Amino acid sequence: MPATYAAQVLWSWREPLAAEAALREHLEQQPEDKDALQTLISILRESGRADDIAPLRRQLHERRCRDLRVPEEARAEVIAFLEAAETGAPPPERMADAYVAALFDVYAPSFDDSLRGFLAYQAPERLMDAVREALGERRALDVLDLGCGTGLAGPLLRPFARRLEGIDLSKGMLARASERRVYDALRAGELGAELAASEAHHDLIVAVDVLVYFGALEEVFERVARRLAPGGLFAFTVEKGTEPGYRLLPTARYVHHLDYLRACARAAGLHPVLEREATLRRQGGQPVIGHVVVLTTARRA
Numbered sequence: 112m113p114a115t116y117a118a119q120v121l122w123s124w125r126e127p128l129a130a131e132a133a134l135r136e137h138l139e140q141q142p143e144d145k146d147a148l149q150t151l152i153s154i155l156r157e158s159g160r161a162d163d164i165a166p167l168r169r170q171l172h173e174r175r176c177r178d179l180r181v182p183e184e185a186r187a188e189v190i191a192f193l194e195a196a197e198t199g200a201p202p203p204e205r206m207a208d209a210y211v212a213a214l215f216d217v218y219a220p221s222f223d224d225s226l227r228g229f230l231a232y233q234a235p236e237r238l239m240d241a242v243r244e245a246l247g248e249r250r251a252l253d254v255l256d257l258g259c260g261t262g263l264a265g266p267l268l269r270p271f272a273r274r275l276e277g278i279d280l281s282k283g284m285l286a287r288a289s290e291r292r293v294y295d296a297l298r299a300g301e302l303g304a305e306l307a308a309s310e311a312h313h314d315l316i317v318a319v320d321v322l323v324y325f326g327a328l329e330e331v332f333e334r335v336a337r338r339l340a341p342g343g344l345f346a347f348t349v350e351k352g353t354e355p356g357y358r359l360l361p362t363a364r365y366v367h368h369l370d371y372l373r374a375c376a377r378a379a380g381l382h383p384v385l386e387r388e389a390t391l392r393r394q395g396g397q398p399v400i401g402h403v404v405v406l407t408t409a410r411r412a
């Protein structure tokens with residue numbers, strides 16, 4: 112009988128110590144068994160032994176970093192991020208770049224199928240509903256797609272674009288985006304750093320399901336504002352938070368409160384054009400509600 116199954120049976124008989132002993136003995140032989148580690152963590156959590164979980168959780172995160180081939184020098188930062196997501200400890204300002212790149216490189220081949228199918232992902236469509244309304248008759252735009260991923264938004268943006276560029280940290284995702292043949296240019300890089308280094312101006316900058324990997328947004332908004340042409344639009348989706356500011360959830364994604372988004376926009380000199388809530392995708396069978404926001408450089412009459 113596999114050790115995890117035996118432990119679950121013991122646990123269901125309300126024998127936590129026996130279940131723990133079975134798993135620990137098994138882990139001595141097979142320290143890399145992720146299922147056993149996870150089962151042990153669940154049993155300890157349900158037994159209220161939070162202190163005993165910390166070293167096991169670290170072991171799991173180290174294993175995850177190795178599996179994803181996160182470079183050695185970035186692992187401490189990634190582990191701190193994952194621990195904050197699970198424990199609610201004060202989170203870093205955004206997901207570590209090395210983790211974003213490693214995660215999405217692995218995810219790239221199955222990204223479209225799993226998001227569109229299993230997760231019923233609709234963020235690009237909901238963002239484009241808002242962008243269409245905000246643009247009215249405007250066309251032939253210079254468009255920048257931040258965190259473009261596999262380019263799901265590309266074909267929707269193309270009819271409005273004179274020039275369409277995408278930036279992403281994951282080369283695997285960019286390779287897929289390039290196969291769509293709708294982008295004029297695709298660049299690998301961190302979006303904040305790319306915006307800071309750029310001298311170009313865009314009529315429309317979009318970020319679909321990307322700012323969920325950022326907690327603090329002040330700096331990104333400021334950098335976007337500097338790269339918008341006069342009257343330019345910044346359109347993005349984030350997941351809706353109900354507490355002030357932002358929070359990092361156990362899903363390893365941040366949620367943002369609308370008041371915080373408004374404050375970041377104001378500080379960057381951006382004005383609201385449109386704000387609405389929409390279902391962005393599903394998770395665990397439940398709709399994930401997000402904010403779809405369009406901002407502009409010019410105050411509207």
Ligand SMILES: C[S@@+](CC[C@H](N)C(=O)[O-])C[C@H]1O[C@@H](n2cnc3c(N)ncnc32)[C@H](O)[C@@H]1O
Pocket residue numbers: 211212215234235257258259260261262263264278279280281284300301302303318319320321324
């Ligand atoms: C969930 S995917 C969304 C992709 C695409 N926008 C879409 O809607 O299909 C998030 C993408 O953002 C990219 N990303 C996350 N943080 C980033 C950052 N700081 N700089 C550049 N790209 C980033 C990831 O590599 C990934 O491709």
